[in-house]
Amino acid sequence: MRRIVIAGSTGSIGTQAVDVVQRSPELEVVGLAAASNAELLLEQTRALGVKRIALADEAAAARASEAWTDGQVLAGTEGLVELIVESGADLVLNALTGSAGLGPTVATLGEGIDLALANKESLVVGGELVMALAEATGAQVIPVDSEHSALYQLVGGEAPGTVDRLVLTASGGPFRGRSADQLEDVTVEQALAHPTWEMGGRVTVDSATLFNKGLEVIEAHHLFGTPYDQIDVVVHPQSIVHGLVHLNDGASLAHLGHPDMRVPISYALHHPERADVAVGTLDLAKVGTLDFEAPDENAFPCLRLAREAAQAGGTAPCVLNAADEVAVHAFLDGELPFTGIPRVIEDTLRALPARPLRHFSDLYEADAEARRHAAGAAV
Ligand SMILES: NC(=O)c1ccc[n+]([C@@H]2O[C@H](COP(=O)([O-])OP(=O)(O)OC[C@H]3O[C@@H](n4cnc5c(N)ncnc54)[C@H](OP(=O)(O)O)[C@@H]3O)[C@@H](O)[C@H]2O)c1
Incomplete structure (x- = not known):
């Protein structure tokens, strides 16, 4: 039996992963996590017999705790990291979207747990540090992106x-x-x-x-x-x-x-x-x-x-990704035209030239700065 955690189980990749697991006698899910979709997460939890789950959104986590008393609901960004670190899993599937996936990737590899990686942003934002961490702990990174x-x-x-x-x-x-x-x-x-x-x-x-x-x-x-x-x-x-x-x-x-x-x-x-x-x-x-x-x-x-x-290199790919996340959300909310997406990205990259990268904290700073700039450029 391979014990797995599915982070982002309510999304497109996550729900397909649940489907794969349900057809596979070799896989046992020991943890599930999502952002705010407590209802679907609880449905999956019951179907798979999971005892520990995490919801990034505190209100959603409170809702889930009330509705489900057969196990433990962890809350917030730290809740997901705790779920991973204490899971005893052999493999974590990271199917979060956006740079929010970096923390769970680092937590997984830091524990020496193998990582099935759908969240490409983890590697875009912090590729060098992430791969160095995998090498240091001996954990494998197995890509999920089809290409x-x-x-x-x-x-x-x-x-x-x-x-x-x-x-x-x-x-x-x-x-x-x-x-x-x-x-x-x-x-x-x-x-x-x-x-x-x-x-x-x-x-x-x-x-x-x-x-x-x-x-x-x-x-x-x-x-x-x-x-x-x-x-x-x-x-x-x-x-x-x-x-x-x-x-x-x-x-x-x-x-x-x-x-x-x-x-x-x-x-x-x-x-x-x-x-x-x-x-x-x-x-x-x-x-x-x-x-x-x-x-x-x-x-x-x-x-x-x-x-x-x-x-x-350096912080530039992190800035690139953050600017795109902001621009795409503005487009989806009807606040930015489609052709505004590359404009916002280019503007943000020009305003925030690449800086060298020494630690993961450099990334969180660059990400926040880029989001602030891109939000201004998107209006
Ligand atoms: N979809 C594909 O076919 C495909 C193909 C190749 C690669 N990928 C990559 O796979 C990743 C996931 O894509 P997707 O299409 O599956 O995205 P999606 O449908 O938007 O699902 C994202 C999942 O992550 C959860 N989530 C988002 N932010 C979170 C946070 N801060 N903490 C905890 N959970 C969080 C969401 O929970 P809620 O439901 O509660 O919001 C949801 O379960 C992306 O990096 C994407 O580029 C996707």
């Missing part, structure tokens, strides 16, 4: 020094093929209508701006230790090829599959074993055509901005 899961599986079988380049595929989102002018007045509803993946709000908007792919380039750099100029992005609207590696002997290996997040989630939860997932076998004759094209960085400047912040 990184693909690359992890492809790179894992190769001898060191044989992988020349990594390629991340991007669906291109709902606005693929549009010019910058044609993006001026797109609506929230259109941005949330992703053609191939069903995901949480922020990551869906990030996919529409291609910002998400920028985050993924940074994530891949830290996970695989690959220099930025050896990580490519190609737009592939069918989302069948998830990742590709070019090897030193001229061979290229690709990872294919239906776009279904339960596949990489199951891989991360069972690693190094594999388990059955109820997803159909890929029928290439039925798929017919696979298309690929270069990303349009004029219409979608977020990818370029992410690469610039990545190259600048």
Whole structure:
């Protein structure tokens, strides 16, 4: 039996992880956590027989304590860290959204617990420190993002020094093929209508701006230790090829599959074993055509901005992420146009140049400063 904690169990990745766990006799959930959705969290708690849960929102935690007396409800950001540290888990799935995921990542790796990582922001914001912590405690970081899961599986079988380049595929989102002018007045509803993946709000908007792919380039750099100029992005609207590696002997290996997040989630939860997932076998004759094209960085400047912040290093990727979180929320609240998202990010990056990073506390400071600046730029 592998004992796991699911942090962010009420979200898109979290609910799919619960589905994977319910079909797997090898997995036992020993802790669940969410921000404020106490009702769904309690439903999952009862279904899985969990005895300890955490809710970041204090009022939601109080509601849950009243409604459920068969176990313990922890509250606040510290509650989630306590849940992880005292869980005795073999693996924590971090499926939080945004830079709020950094604390649970640090708590997990600090305890030497293996981490199934969906929260890419942990690596974007604090990649160097996070990977150094994993190395120091011997904990593994197993990616959940479909592209990184693909690359992890492809790179894992190769001898060191044989992988020349990594390629991340991007669906291109709902606005693929549009010019910058044609993006001026797109609506929230259109941005949330992703053609191939069903995901949480922020990551869906990030996919529409291609910002998400920028985050993924940074994530891949830290996970695989690959220099930025050896990580490519190609737009592939069918989302069948998830990742590709070019090897030193001229061979290229690709990872294919239906776009279904339960596949990489199951891989991360069972690693190094594999388990059955109820997803159909890929029928290439039925798929017919696979298309690929270069990303349009004029219409979608977020990818370029992410690469610039990545190259600048230090606090820049943290500032980049915080600015985007603020801008995306403003867009979702109808306060900022779609094309305002890259404008706010660029403005914030220019105002807060990269500073060196020595400690996790430098990140919390940079994150707060960037949020303040971006909130001003978003009005
Ligand atoms: N969705 C996908 O298909 C997909 C694919 C690849 C990678 N990812 C990555 O996976 C992560 C999660 O994405 P998602 O789409 O699953 O997001 P989501 O649907 O918005 O779910 C986020 C989850 O995190 C919880 N949460 C948020 N802030 C929290 C906090 N401060 N403390 C405790 N819990 C908190 C939420 O609880 P409440 O429900 O109570 O708010 C919810 O359970 C993101 O980093 C995303 O980029 C997602």
